[in-house]
Amino acid sequence: MLYFLELNPHRHLTSGTGHPKFSNFLIFQSFKPMNLDQIFNAAQEAFLSYKNLSGNKKADFLEKIAEILEENRSAIVLIAVKESNLPEGRINGELGRTTGQIKLFANQLREGSWVEATIDPADPTRSPMPRADIRRMLIPIGPVAVFGASNFPLAFSTAGGDTISALAAGCPVIYKGHPAHPGTSKFVAECISQAVKKSGLPEGVFTHVEGGVKMGQDLVKHPLAKAVAFTGSYAAGKSLFNIASDRDEPIPVYAEMGSVNPIFTFPQRLGNELVPMAQSYVGSLTLGAGQFCTNPGLIFVPKELAGRFENAVSEALQGAAGSPMLHEGIAESYYKALTELQLRSELKWVKVPDAKHLINVSPALAEIKASDWIADDLFQQEVFGSFALMVVYENESELIEVAKKLHGQLTITLWADNSELKANGELINLLEEKCGRLLFAGVPTGVEVGYAMQHGGPFPSTTSANSTSVGAHAIKRFARPIAFQDMPSDLLPDALKDGNPLKITRQVNGKFES
């Protein structure tokens, strides 16, 4: 369902026909004014049947979404490029990523083992008391409120990983369209609604709403909401977390709030590959105008190579033209953050941002001593965009202090040769505690969508380090365990039935079987 809330009673009259050029692809037919109670009641009602669909049926539905998105590729790319300032190639790729992750979750549903079926069969002969038959599995939690990201108008937005993993788990989604790409969001929402309809599912399985901060807060406050997924800034994510925790019934908030994704370089490795590493670093730093959660905004460089590395980075930055940001507000925040940092005497500026062009921003680079960096947490703040803070360290024991002070990160990258890794075991041991993904090669941007991906780290990079927002494990955010004790066999869900009709991997009496 695409609903315009009664808060904006007239908006649907105009917006519904706002993109007539797309009417060849989809007929916008489901705009209705409703209030949040009606929306959540419809979602809850839909939940009570949708949750019981088989994995295969849910997979069919998800694949139907992917199919309709592909059918409308040219229209979606057109509108998303226009709204996001992102190049067509990127948006085309992002749509592929979006349908790719839909297929990953569909495959996971067809395989079926994600429900963690665990069976302790009855033991009537046990003394002093017979043991009951107990069977446990994951079930969906209920309606989920999802907030998309501005920097991924497709893959982390309306039909993005949060929406799809919640639907895969069996939870209806109430999705709040991001104001940075309202047309894209509505268009994709309509694709999902068509898939709902074609799959014969109740409309309440998916609802698209629009609104501002107040609407977002109301979504999180609604008694029927059972979880929140969010990708965006620390300020917004933490504020939703606070609201959710203050509810009469607190609910989990899975907020991915970005980080500075430090790279630690070591002298032997860096000395051997200095120029390609500088180029690789700049490539990751400036990708998408630096608008990635995994953008490496912080790099630690040994003193003896700092000058050479700085020159190589500066040179690589010459080639990196200013790129347009998603919208003026983001560009403004970028310049504002840099202007504040320029007041700090600890920083030596290698490349100041070019004259302020709204939207089109240029990369910037500053240098700081590790001892100064350690002394003030402010230097850990994320500047969203292509700003690199190069921290020059004296020796490796200084890095131990850095690791202890470091805030939680989505990723940490080590550029070291094998002997350097071996010599820095204590540091690696500390860094493990500060991130969700630890890289030993390459750059942190370009998050693989697979089974093993972990996109989520200790606070403040997320509000829930024990979850991921990318990859197959993301589905578990929207599920909870239930145990059935002595349930008659014909009532048992297929995942728990004797004979394992779904052929899934299960733990029986403590042993894994498939």
Added chain:
Amino acid sequence: MLYFLELNPHRHLTSGTGHPKFSNFLIFQSFKPMNLDQIFNAAQEAFLSYKNLSGNKKADFLEKIAEILEENRSAIVLIAVKESNLPEGRINGELGRTTGQIKLFANQLREGSWVEATIDPADPTRSPMPRADIRRMLIPIGPVAVFGASNFPLAFSTAGGDTISALAAGCPVIYKGHPAHPGTSKFVAECISQAVKKSGLPEGVFTHVEGGVKMGQDLVKHPLAKAVAFTGSYAAGKSLFNIASDRDEPIPVYAEMGSVNPIFTFPQRLGNELVPMAQSYVGSLTLGAGQFCTNPGLIFVPKELAGRFENAVSEALQGAAGSPMLHEGIAESYYKALTELQLRSELKWVKVPDAKHLINVSPALAEIKASDWIADDLFQQEVFGSFALMVVYENESELIEVAKKLHGQLTITLWADNSELKANGELINLLEEKCGRLLFAGVPTGVEVGYAMQHGGPFPSTTSANSTSVGAHAIKRFARPIAFQDMPSDLLPDALKDGNPLKITRQVNGKFES
């Protein structure tokens, strides 16, 4: 370590020799005055080495705890009986349960698959971009603050499921002794400390502290605490949750806060087995003076059988003598709650509590119409003790309304024959949403410790419905995922190495292998 905080600088001088009769068993040697910063720093320091122990080494340590507890069985039973008013048979059984669950976690560590190893191997030939090697597993989160329960001085206390599952995950524990059984707690803590010493582990792996409400709050507030486990009342659990959510870095609180564990009876099944069911109900209701989180304080009975069932329950209650509660405070709360309920005109009292005897309480039974019960949430409040609220329903559609209103529960039990189960699919579908364990036979008390147990349900029965505090899955509360990208093979943890040296079940390229 057993630490008396500097808040009570002199207490350790007396308490350390407070139980000289046990000196044959253990020499209390590790009482030191320390402040919370020192305690958490020691725990964090210990964490950085303890987390890297192999599963087998951690299992050895846990089994050493069980061994020392068994060696000291007679002393532990003596002091726990004295402090808890629980009969010796029960305490002996509870110690067996305690060492049994220690062995469950030790077995789980030796088996090793709990880390959910997930491997997406590199694919250098993939186009347009080669795929990196990504390997994911669960790692421990850091120091955990544990609050034990008064009603299980052993199995849910110092060496109880929360402490042991945190240690099993690889997390140091700071345990706050429960004031209802201070001697038992200290004695068991000393056993754990001896196991720490004999296993050659750093002292900070386990610390026992004593104190009041302020101390509990300070534990939760400490920046080095990474999670909280709690078993007890709603008021205390929710207040710790609020403190943890308000921290600069919010941390998860796994609070199990009890519930009323409704039993739904249906006419055919109940009619056939009315007397044994009444006896079974009373047995569960009065077990341990009703002091169980899974005590069935609420039972729904069809109108046509209400009179007969009530008589049978009353008769069974005649045989149930008053039992001593854990301490006077609990008995006082029981009488106070009943006195308040006696003011409510909706209730018809079948058995009022006998004249108020502190400590020794008698069971009570009141009856209410389902329509009255639905009308006021107050009737859902838990009365800790052997109080049964019998709700008389007119028809099964009334139960749908009941299910919609029902708060989250640890357990829900259905006493129905197969045809009644089939006729009440909608009700069962709703009840699944309201509990962590759904029983189709037997009574909810007597929580099995196994692989499939789920002890934890939707709020307000816990603050985290996606976790369990009993059974093997409890370990996952204290772990979080990390992904290693392109990690050199010799640095990989054994769980993620090629060739699967630990012989655990792993997911490789989406397929489960072992």
